[in-house]
Amino acid sequence: MTDRLVPSWPRLAVEDAVPELAGLVNQSALTASSLVNLSVEGLRFYPTAPVRIARTDLESLRADVLAIAAEHGHPHVLTEPVAFDRKLAVLFGRTVRMLPVEAADPDIWAFLALRVLPDVVIWRWPLELEDVEPIDSEGGGAQGRAAFALPGSERILGGRRGMLREAWWRARLLGADACERLPEADNFIQLTDRISLTGDARISRLLVDAHLRRVGGPGYSQRMALRRALVLVGRSFGRLSVDAISDEHAARVIEEAFDRAADETRGSSEHEAVPRPARVDASDVGTVRDRFLLAGRPYAEALESAMVAVSYDEITKLRLEAEAHIEELGGSEIGRRLIADLTELVEDWTSLDDDAKAATHAALTYVIESDDVRADRGPEGLVDDDEVVQALFDSLGRTRPGA
C-alpha cells in the first residue's frame, strides 16, 4: 500500500523549458547555481496524486546529488564521469520515489534538470555554443530553440537520453545492486535500450545475473558478448513466451543465449571499441521517427514515404533483397557492412517498437533503391546508403556493430 504515498513530481512543459535551457548555454557549474529554483507553486502535478513532492524533499535530493558530484570534482573539472553516473543511478534508485508512469514523462525530468540541478547537469554535459554570451532565462525565442539543437541538450532534458531520467531508469530496470556492479557505461546502454526485455522485472534480473556471472571470466568479451546475447534473447522472444514460463526454464533460455554469445564473441577484443557518440543533432524529446528523419535529413523525402512498420517476414524478405542488391553491385566492403548492421536490427525485430521497425524498413528500402540521392553504381555510390544506416542507428541510440 506504500505506493499510495509515492509523491507526484512537478512538470516543466517544453515551452517553459526552452528559455531555461537557453539560459544554461555556456554557463559554468558555478554560474548555473544561480538558476536553481525549488519552488513548486503554480506547476502541474498529476491531478489526482494523493501526495505531492515537497520543497524540502527537493532540497534534500539536491544536497545528495551535490555530495556525489563533489566527489567527482563539482563544480570544477569533472573526474570519472562513468563512476559519477553509476553513483547517481544508485542514489536515484534508493531515494527518488517516483511512479514509473511519471518517470516516463519528459516534463518531470526537465523540471529536475533545469530547476533543481542545473549546475550539476551543465557540469556533467556542458552546453557550448560559439560566439554566444551566456544568456538569462528570459532569453528564449530563436536562441532557446538553438539550444535544443545543441549536442548535449538531449542529455540535459527529459528524453530517453536525459542524464537524470537515465539514472532513474537504470536503477528501476536493473536494480541498484547491478548499477554498482555493471562494469561500464556501454553495459547500461545495451541493457536499458532493450526495454522490451528489461521492462519485465524478472527477465531483467535474469539477464543481469547471467551477464555479471560471466564478467571477468576467461575470454568473456563483456561488451560484444552482452550485445550478442541480447540479440539472441530478443530473437527467442519472437518464438517463446519466456516471460510466462518458470524461472528455471526462463533462466535456461537466457543462459543458453549468453553461452552462445560468449562463444561467438570470444577473443573479439578488437571490436571492443568505444562506441561513437550519437551524432543526432536534435534533442531527444522527439520520437525515433523524428530523430531518424532529422539525422538523415538529406534523404528525408525518400525515407519518409517508406516509414512503415512491417512484419518480421516482410523485413526478412527485404533484407534478402538488399543483400542481393549489394552483391549485384560487386559486394563492396561498405555494402556488406551496412547489410550486416541492418541484419542485427532484423534479428532483433521483436524488441523493436513500431517506430524503430518503420525506420529500419525505410533504411532497407533506401539501400535497395539503385537511383537514390547518389546512384548506387556510381563512384562512392553507397556513401549515402551508409549515412542512412548511420542515421538509423543514431536515432535508435545504438552503436553499429560494424563501426
Place this chain on the structure above:
Amino acid sequence: MTHASRGFRTLPPQIAKVERWTVSLEEGPSYDNVDVAIDWTYYQGIQASAEVLIEQDALASSVGLPADAIFGISLAWRSKRVGLRGASPAQQVLGGEIAVQVDIPRGDVGGVMWLEARIILLDPGSGVSDPFAPREVGATLWSAEHRVTLEGVAPRLPIIPSPPDQVPFMDLHNARWFIQLETMDLEAPFDAAVRVYVNQGNESVRRLLDEPTSETAAALGSSLLIDIQRELMRAAFSDDAAFQPDRDYTDGSVGAVIAASLELFADDHEILRNRWELSHAELDVEIQGRLGKERHHD
C-alpha cells in the same frame, strides 16, 4: 507471426477465442470488453483478466504433437508509454473454458495498455514425430490482443482523497470535500491551482469513489461542480480578488476559467458582483439552474 517466422507449427486462429477481457481497477470499478478505462488513475493497480474458450481436444493434433502434450495459457501486459511489461505465469489448459488473470502494479502502465492472451507449450509430450511440431517449453502457439486506453488527453480535476482525521478535515469531520483554489497567480494553469480534497470518512464520498458510475455518484459530482463554481465566483468577487474582467487570460489558466465561469451569466461584471454581495442565495439558485446538473437523490 506466421508459422515460417517461428520455425514450428502454430495453432490456427479459430482454435481459441477470448470471450471477455476484464479490467478491474484497484478500489474501483471493473470493465468488460472496454476500449477505454475512464476512471483509472496512476495510483490504481489493475487486475486484468481474459476468459478464453479453447478447443482443448484439438490443441495437440493441430501442431503435430502427441495427445499427452501439455499446454498453458498466460496473460501478458505492456505499456509503450512507460516501457514496462509483464505476464502471468502460464497455467495449464484444463478444460475448454479457462480464465487467466494478471496483476499490474500501480504506476507501471500509462497511455495505452495492451493485453495479450497466449497459449504456449509447457511439455511436448512423448514421441513427437512431426518435424515441424514445437518442442521448446514456452513456444508461443496462439495469441490474441486487446487494447485499452487508460488515459485520454482531457484535463482532470485534481481530486485527493484524504482521511477524516487529517488536514483539511480534522475539524470538519462531516464535510464531503474541501476545495482549495490558489489565486495568487491567475495565469497559473488551472489544474495546478485547484485541489479538491474529498473526505474518505464521509459515506457519500465513499460511494462516489467506490461506484463512480452510479446515479449517486453523478448527483454528488454535480454538487461538487456547483461548489467549484461558487469558489470561482468567490475568487472573482472577494475583496482581495486580483481578477480583471477585461483582461485576456491565457487559455487554461485560473483567470481564463474564472472568466468562463462568469460567462454563464448574462449580467455585466459589476451587476454580477452586486448580486454576489447582496443576494447571494438567489445567485446560488441561479448557479444550480445554469449548471443544470443538480439532481436529487435519496
